[in-house]
Amino acid sequence: MPTSTPDIAPITHGVELFHSCLVSTQYPGVEAATKWLFEQLGVEYVVNPDQTCCTGLGYYTDVVSFPTSVAVAARNACVAVESGHPIQAYLCSTCYAVNKKAREVLEEPEQRQRTNEVLSKIGRRYDDAVANEVRHHHVLEILWSRHPAIPALIRRRLSGIKVATHPACHYCKVFPDEVLGDSENLMLPEDLLEPAGVEKTGYYPEKTTHCGAGFRQRFVNPAMSMAVTREKLRRLAEQGVDVCVHMCPNCHVQFDRFHDVISKTTGEDYPFVHLHVQQLLALALGADPDTVCGVEAHSQDLEPLLERIGARPRVSVAAAAAEATAAEGAR
């Protein structure tokens, strides 16, 4: 299967790794793996303590109004430019969409003026200097910009591991024309992993169906939310995948935490696991599953996969039995 993701100019410095609330509190290993990859691939970056959350979960549960969301995004853009790291790199696709939408609206003079009236209360201003300098990228785009360096860095081959992409809606569908590749068949995650020798899945039925979380729906309409997630799990199982890779922590929460729950309730077997793209890529580049990828935070048991790809010492049944016998004899 040929690579279909278009090349972009290398991004090597001036990156602000934008804190994501769900990555920070649910899968901190995604942040650690991203930092580790940036270091391996020579991407100079900072984490800026003056950056606040993007408002995304509140905006999409309708407790945050659009003007609040835009003003917060404008402030975060000011802070990024001020620190000399104006390339905001998003771990979460909702951060990506919220900030990009704000940027679009802030191009309208009337909206910019309204927002600047708010920002004046904190002594800040979203002006042309900020607008021209700030840039918005999903972390995977930054990694893709450095992809020619990946093949030489592979330390663990992922041969025989079949990988499918769950394309994040807020990356693919809010600004479909700005997606790296085909918004209806995103290959960016699988193309990033290709040098590790993974088997790519490409398009599959329901590939574009969302994860089921639906922001409020997970909490107030669990039946609808679970129905969507189950549908997707079934389709992925049909493909015989080993790993479904993610690019948005809210999707990751939905799949990783509900996978075994849905399987148990329905009696259906979905024999695969969920990982963030950065986690699987870092593992392929030799990263530690615990201190870099933080697998302990996951609900699914990742140990069989980690063993299979050589990220854990393989303990054979015979060796374990011999060890047990020896221990028994020593007593």
Add this chain to the structure above:
Amino acid sequence: MIEVEEALDQGDEGLSANPYGVIAESAFLPAPARPSPLLERILDDPRMHHFAQGLLSCVQCGICTSGCPAARFADYSPREISRRARDGDETLLEDDSVWLCSYCYTCQSRCPQGNSVAVINQIIRGMQVESGYGLKHVALFTAWAEQFYATGIGGWPHELLGDIADVWGERWWHLVERLDDLREEMGLGSLYPSEAAIGELRTIMDETGFRTRLRLPDAEARSLRAAQAGKSPSTER
């Protein structure tokens, strides 16, 4: 009925007597004006600026509905929302079905006319919150709002997870207990933004009417109560 030749000879006077002439004239009359304050408000929202022509030129093809997860699993139709928005149907302002949208944007990304029902929904939900009708739909999420106001980060507060946390089981509670240590072991910094950033954030939220929009209690009273309870959002069981 007068002959065509005769009518042409008589010019305009003759034409007016021709029943076809009457039809032709009426066909050129402007469509009756249908003032629609709701449609105007939707089109005025900055989020709709890119989609205004799309809404006005919606041909009701239904591609939005064909890809919509809520249309598939619940009683909801984005095509209907689009039609009603175009008609300025004020009953949308007290319609609960707009709350079924998942904001997956499939409707928007596939619309051949450049419309966005996801955005229309979000605008209508906002109107419902502001009028007070929609407050029941966001009440659960004020826990998120308070956490964000207090700490500068989002995440799903445990008050919100409720039964879900029970379903997630021991592995979830294990993470909750280990989160701070895990972050430290991986060399990650603070979960929270700087105090200065949180202060600026609160000013922005106050200035944009965040608390009053949600009818939240006075911030000072609230933060005092939270301080007394020694709350640590996000990581508290």
